Amino acid sequence: MPEMDSAEPPSTAAALSQPYVLHETLTGHERAVSAVKFSPDGSLLASASADKILRVWSAADFSLRAELSGHDEGISDLCFSSDGLYLCSASDDRTVRIWDLAASAAVKTLTGHTNYVFCCSFNPQSNMIASGSFDETVRVWEAKSGKCLRVLPAHSEPVTAVDFNRDGSLIVSSSYDGLCRIWDAATGHCVKTLIDDESPPVSFVKFSPNGKFVLTATLDSTLRLWNFSAGKFLKTYTGHVNSKFCIPAAFSVTNGKYIVSGSEDNCVYLWDLQMRKIVQKLEGHTDTVIAVSCHPSQNMIASGALGNDKTVKIWVQKSEGQLKD
Amino acid sequence: MNAPIIDPLQGDFPEVIEEFLQHGNMKCIAFNRRGTLLAAGCANGSCVIWDFETRGVAKELRDKACVAPITSVCWSKYGHYLLASATDKSLTLWNVMNGEKITHITLQQTTLHARLHPGSCTPSLCLACPLSSAPILVDLNNGSSTVLPVSVTDNTNGNAVSHPRNKFSDGSLPFTPTAATFDKHGDLIYLGNSKGEILIVDSNNIRVNALIPIPGGSVVKDIVFSRNGQYLLTNSNDRVIRVYENLLPTKGAAKELEIMSDTNDKFPRIEKLKEVGTKCLRLSREFQDAVTKIQWKAPCFSGDGEWVIGASASKGEHKLYIWDRAGHLVKILEGPKEALIDLAWHPLRPLVVSVSVAGLVYIWAKDYTENWSAFAPDFKELEENEEYVEREDEFDLMPESEKVKELVINQDEEVDILTVEKDSAFSDSDASQEELCFLPAVPLPDVPEQQDKCLGSSLKLGDSNHTGSLFSVEAAQNGQAILPASSPFEVVGNSTPEEAVGTAGLKRKRKPSAKGMELQAEKGRKPQTKNKASGKLSKPKSRSGDGIDTNGSVLEDDVTDEYL
Numbered sequence: 001m002p003e004m005d006s007a008e009p010p011s012t013a014a015a016l017s018q019p020y021v022l023h024e025t026l027t028g029h030e031r032a033v034s035a036v037k038f039s040p041d042g043s044l045l046a047s048a049s050a051d052k053i054l055r056v057w058s059a060a061d062f063s064l065r066a067e068l069s070g071h072d073e074g075i076s077d078l079c080f081s082s083d084g085l086y087l088c089s090a091s092d093d094r095t096v097r098i099w100d101l102a103a104s105a106a107v108k109t110l111t112g113h114t115n116y117v118f119c120c121s122f123n124p125q126s127n128m129i130a131s132g133s134f135d136e137t138v139r140v141w142e143a144k145s146g147k148c149l150r151v152l153p154a155h156s157e158p159v160t161a162v163d164f165n166r167d168g169s170l171i172v173s174s175s176y177d178g179l180c181r182i183w184d185a186a187t188g189h190c191v192k193t194l195i196d197d198e199s200p201p202v203s204f205v206k207f208s209p210n211g212k213f214v215l216t217a218t219l220d221s222t223l224r225l226w227n228f229s230a231g232k233f234l235k236t237y238t239g240h241v242n243s244k245f246c247i248p249a250a251f252s253v254t255n256g257k258y259i260v261s262g263s264e265d266n267c268v269y270l271w272d273l274q275m276r277k278i279v280q281k282l283e284g285h286t287d288t289v290i291a292v293s294c295h296p297s298q299n300m301i302a303s304g305a306l307g308n309d310k311t312v313k314i315w316v317q318k319s320e321g322q323l324k325d
Numbered sequence: 326m327n328a329p330i331i332d333p334l335q336g337d338f339p340e341v342i343e344e345f346l347q348h349g350n351m352k353c354i355a356f357n358r359r360g361t362l363l364a365a366g367c368a369n370g371s372c373v374i375w376d377f378e379t380r381g382v383a384k385e386l387r388d389k390a391c392v393a394p395i396t397s398v399c400w401s402k403y404g405h406y407l408l409a410s411a412t413d414k415s416l417t418l419w420n421v422m423n424g425e426k427i428t429h430i431t432l433q434q435t436t437l438h439a440r441l442h443p444g445s446c447t448p449s450l451c452l453a454c455p456l457s458s459a460p461i462l463v464d465l466n467n468g469s470s471t472v473l474p475v476s477v478t479d480n481t482n483g484n485a486v487s488h489p490r491n492k493f494s495d496g497s498l499p500f501t502p503t504a505a506t507f508d509k510h511g512d513l514i515y516l517g518n519s520k521g522e523i524l525i526v527d528s529n530n531i532r533v534n535a536l537i538p539i540p541g542g543s544v545v546k547d548i549v550f551s552r553n554g555q556y557l558l559t560n561s562n563d564r565v566i567r568v569y570e571n572l573l574p575t576k577g578a579a580k581e582l583e584i585m586s587d588t589n590d591k592f593p594r595i596e597k598l599k600e601v602g603t604k605c606l607r608l609s610r611e612f613q614d615a616v617t618k619i620q621w622k623a624p625c626f627s628g629d630g631e632w633v634i635g636a637s638a639s640k641g642e643h644k645l646y647i648w649d650r651a652g653h654l655v656k657i658l659e660g661p662k663e664a665l666i667d668l669a670w671h672p673l674r675p676l677v678v679s680v681s682v683a684g685l686v687y688i689w690a691k692d693y694t695e696n697w698s699a700f701a702p703d704f705k706e707l708e709e710n711e712e713y714v715e716r717e718d719e720f721d722l723m724p725e726s727e728k729v730k731e732l733v734i735n736q737d738e739e740v741d742i743l744t745v746e747k748d749s750a751f752s753d754s755d756a757s758q759e760e761l762c763f764l765p766a767v768p769l770p771d772v773p774e775q776q777d778k779c780l781g782s783s784l785k786l787g788d789s790n791h792t793g794s795l796f797s798v799e800a801a802q803n804g805q806a807i808l809p810a811s812s813p814f815e816v817v818g819n820s821t822p823e824e825a826v827g828t829a830g831l832k833r834k835r836k837p838s839a840k841g842m843e844l845q846a847e848k849g850r851k852p853q854t855k856n857k858a859s860g861k862l863s864k865p866k867s868r869s870g871d872g873i874d875t876n877g878s879v880l881e882d883d884v885t886d887e888y889l
Binding site: 086100128145147168194210211231236257266298 | 361378379381694696702703
C-alpha cells in the first residue's frame with residue numbers, strides 16, 4: 001500500500017514536512033462504513049456502517065472494544081457525548097439511539113422522525129441531541145428523557161448535516177436544497193440562512209472550533225469556509241471529487257491548521273487552511289472515502305470507505321526518524 | 326451567546342408566559358450565574374435543579390433530615406454549592422454535582438433569606454436574614470454566628486435614635502425586621518433596617534462604616550443589588566422601590582470605605598457615618614404605583630441592570646411591573662390568579678421566572694415573531710406596503726455587466742478558527758473553567774419493550790418516569806421495579822411510595838394548542854392513579870396501529886407551538 005503520494009497533483013505547493021502515513025487498517029464491517037469519529041478525549045474511535053452495527057475501537061492499540069447492535073437498518077452518522085460515555089447514532093430505521101459505552105448497550109431510542117435519520121450531534125453540554133433527517137426537519141431531543149424538544153422546519157430537501165457551535169447556543173443545518181441555516185438552540189428560531197448564487201446541494205456543514213466560521217461541502221466538489229454572521233465565504237478548497245455522496249470534512253489543528261476531507265476518488269485530501277493548497281493526498285482506500293475524523297490531540301486521522309473497501313484506516317504523522325516503517 | 330447575528334433586541338423584557346414547570350410544590354427559586362440551571366426549593370424540603378435549556382429536571386437534592394419547606398435557595402459563585410434555608414430553622418449546604426449534603430446547621434430562628442458569600446468558590450460564610458430580627462453571619466464550617474448591628478446609636482447620646490422598635494431588651498431579640506445583602510464581592514454587607522436606613526457593614530470586622538437614611542424612613546423589606554454591583558434597590562414599607570447608584574468601586578470597596586470612615590474623627594459618629602454614606606450611594610429613582618399604592622414584593626433587576634421588576638404583593642394577584650431605569654413603567658404582566666411568592670430575572674436573557682403559591686414556576690419570555698428574512702437572506706421585511714418604482718433601465722438588456730458580482734473575495738486573508746472571544750457578559754469569565762454550568766445528562770433507560778407495539782409507549786414512559794426522575798432511577802438502583810405509568814399524557818405519580826407527588830401532572834406543559842387540549846380532554850377521563858397496571862397501556866396503543874404515531878401526533882401538537 002503506497003504510503004506517500006508520489007505523483008504531485010498540480011496544486012500542491014507546500015507539501016507537509018511530515019506526511020501522514022498509513023498506520024493501521026481496521027476491518028470487520030460487513031458493509032460500507034458510513035461514519036468514523038474519535039471520542040473527545042481521544043481514547044476511543046467509533047465507526048458506523050450500513051451493516052447496522054457500530055464498532056468501538058481503542059485509539060491506542062486499535063483493538064475492538066465493543067460492537068453495538070440494535071438498529072434495524074443501516075446507520076448513517078454517529079456522535080460522542082462530551083464526556084465520551086455515550087454515543088448517539090442516526091439510522092435509516094428512522095430512530096436515533098443513545099448507547100451507553102460502559103455497558104455497551106443501547107440506552108434510549110428516540111423516535112419521531114418520519115424518514116431516514118441522516119445526521120446527529122450532541123451539544124457540548126451533552127444534554128441535547130440534534131438530528132437531521134430525510135423528512136426535511138431537524139429535531140432537538142433532550143438526552144436525559146428522550147423527549148423531542150423541538151422540531152425545526154429546517155429545509156425543503158433532506159437534511160444532510162447538523163452541528164452545534166462551541167457553547168451550544170447555535171445549531172447549523174445543511175441540506176440538498178442548497179441552503180445552510182443557523183438556528184438559535186435555545187428557542188429554535190432561525191437566525192441566518194447562508195446561500196450562494198448557484199445553490200448546489202450542500203452535503204456537509206460544521207462549525208469551526210471557535211464557532212465563528214462554518215465549513216460547508218457542496219456537491220460540486222467544493223469546500224467553503226464561511227463567516228456566517230457576514231454571510232460571505234472566505235476560503236474555497238477544491239481539487240477533490242465530491243458530487244454524489246455526503247462526505248464530511250474536518251479541521252485538523254493539532255499540528256498546523258488543515259482541512260481534511262474524503263473524496264470519491266478514494267483518497268483523503270488535506271489542504272492548508274490559509275493557503276488553500278492541497279498539502280497531501282492519502283491513498284489506500286479502494287472505494288469512496290465517506291468519512292474522516294481528526295484525533296483531538298494527536299496527529300492522527302481516521303477514514304472510512306464505502307462498500308468496495310469496508311475498512312477504517314488510521315493515518316499518523318511520523319516524525320523524521322520513524323519514516324518508512 | 327456571542328453571535329452578532331442574534332436579534333439585537335435581546336436585552337429587552339419578557340411579555341408572555343411561555344411555559345410553566347411543575348415538580349412538587351416549589352416555593353423559591355434562584356438562577357445560577359450563567360442562567361443554565363434553575364434551583365427551586367420545595368415545600369417538602371427538597372431542592373430541585375432544573376436544566377433551564379431543556380426545561381427538564383437535572384437533579385433533585387433530598388435528604389431524610391430535611392423535610393421542612395424551603396424558604397430560600399442560593400447558589401455559590403461558580404455553581405458548585407447550593408444553600409437552602411428551611412422553616413425548621415435550619416440551613417443546609419449541598420454539593421450540587423453529587424447531590425450530597427455537606428453541612429446542616431440549625432439556628433435560633435427560621436431564616437427567610439440566606440445568601441452565600443459571593444466572593445469565593447468554596448464559600449463558608451453566609452448571611453441569614455430571619456423574619457423579624459437582626460441578620461446574622463453564619464460560618465458554615467463551625468456553625469458560629471455573628472449578629473450584625475442593625476442600628477447605630479450615638480456614643481455621646483446626643484441625638485440618640487431611640488426608636489421604640491429598636492429597644493434592645495435584655496435577652497430577648499428585638500423585633501427589627503431587616504433586609505441584608507452582600508455586595509458584588511462580599512466585602513461589604515448592605516443592611517436595610519426597620520428605621521428606613523441603609524447601613525454598610527464591613528463583613529470582616531462587622532463595623533458599620535456608613536449610613537444612608539432613606540427618605541420616608543419606613544421599614545425596608547428587601548434590598549437587592551444588580552448583577553454588576555452598580556445599582557442597589559430597596560423596597561420599603563411605604564410602597565416605594567428606590568434605586569440607588571453605587572458610588573463605591575466594585576473591587577476594593579471595603580478598603581475605600583475604611584479609608585473614608587477613618588479620616589474624620591472629629592464629628593459625632595452618626596454624622597460621620599451619614600457623611601460617608603453620601604459618598605457610597607446616591608438615590609437615582611423611585612418607583613411606585615401612584616394610583617393603587619400597592620405594596621411590592623420580590624423586586625429585582627434584570628441581568629444587565631437596565632430594567633427593574635417588582636411584583637404586586639396584593640392578595641391573590643400575580644402581577645409583575647417592569648420599569649426602565651429612567652423611571653418609566655414599561656410593562657405590566659399579568660399571570661394566572663395565583664399569588665406570587667418569588668421572582669427572578671434570568672442573568673442573560675430577557676426571561677423572568679415567577680413562582681406562584683400553587684407551587685408552579687412560570688417562565689415569561691418575549692413574544693417572538695419569526696424573523697422571515699432569516700430564512701431567505703435576500704428578502705427584506707417591510708413594515709407596510711411600498712410602491713415599487715422601476716428603474717429607468719430596469720428592462721434593458723445589458724449583457725453580463727449586471728451579473729458580474731464582485732467576487733473579489735480576498736481569499737488569502739488569514740482566518741482564525743481557534744481563538745475564542747471572551748464573553749463580555751461576565752467580567753471574570755476566565756475563571757469559568759471551574760464553573761459548574763450544567764449537570765451531566767444521564768440518559769434514563771427506556772423501559773424494556775414488551776413487544777414492538779410498545780415502542781411508542783416506552784418513549785412516553787421514559788417521560789413519565791422523568792417527573793420524579795431521580796426517584797425512579799434510585800428506585801431502580803435499589804432493586805425496585807419501575808412501574809410504568811398509566812397514561813402517556815397525564816404523567817402520573819411515580820413508583821416510589823415515599824414521594825408524595827400529589828400534584829403530579831405533566832412535568833412541563835407548553836401552551837396547549839386547540840387540538841392538544843382536545844386530545845387531553847379525551848385522555849383526561851382516565852383517573853389518575855398512583856400505580857397502574859400495564860393493561861392501561863393498551864389504550865393508547867389501540868388508538869392507532871402504531872404507538873409511535875399517537876405520541877408523534879400529540880408531540881407534534883405540543884411542539885407545533887414551537888414552530889413558526
